[in-house]
Amino acid sequence: MRKDAQQNRDKILATAAKLFHDQSVAAVSMKDIAAAAKIGIGTLYRNYPNKSELCLAVSFNFIHQFVTDGQVYLSETTVSPIEQFQHVLQRYLDFREQRLQLLAFIESGPTVMATYYQSELYQQLVVLFMQVLAPISGEIETGELEFRADMVIAMLKSNSYAYQRQQQGLSPQQIAENISNLMIRA
Structure with a gap:
């Protein structure tokens, strides 16, 4: 270019x-x-x-920074796997909370989400969640681990997240606790 x-x-x-x-x-x-x-x-x-494409490009910068920060955190931390998962999940909730309008606009775009799901950046986000889910998921196949990571991200799409925040009255911390309860195998 x-x-x-x-x-x-x-x-x-x-x-x-x-x-x-x-x-x-x-x-x-x-x-x-x-x-x-x-x-x-x-x-x-x-x-x-179109505006959706522009919003996606703006979001890519923010998502890239989130993934990079998550990788740095995981390379430097010595806390337990559960605490690692909870930290990354909470940071993702914070990230989404700060960009609710932008992410909602993207997620409502008809063709933009297909572009996002096929991007290398989305795959990096999935891998980040796989890294923190693997140690707390017990013995599972890689395919199931990838599914779990993808579902954590999907659970937090704007419409689902907004429903939990506004209709159910849950705080971001309560959402994080509930997701942790779903994902952590005892």
Whole structure:
């Protein structure tokens, strides 16, 4: 990719992340992003054909940071496997809580989720959860371990998470405790 094209993409992502943080994701239009980034609307649409794609790209940066932080934590910690799982799960809940609107917008996009599930980054997220689930899951096949990791992530999709928070009145800590109870085999 040309240097100027990469600079435009970086500027678009930084501007969108700031606007999404400062306002609701729904309130920010593609036109707003182009104007704030000081680029033409055509340039924006050449890079991101719709808002869902742009939101996914912004999220990739956040997810990448979460996975990287999780790997660093696991390489440095000496706490028990249960505490490792609970720590990573709680950090994932914190991550989702901070980006509820952005993640909900992505998850409602018709084609974006297929792109996300097929991405290397999603696979890295699954592997991170497999790492913390393996020691607390007893003797299970790799396929079942991958399924469990994928299901932990699926349980926390925006609509499920919002239901637990808003309709059921659970705190993030209560959600983490309930998921831990489901996943930890005694």
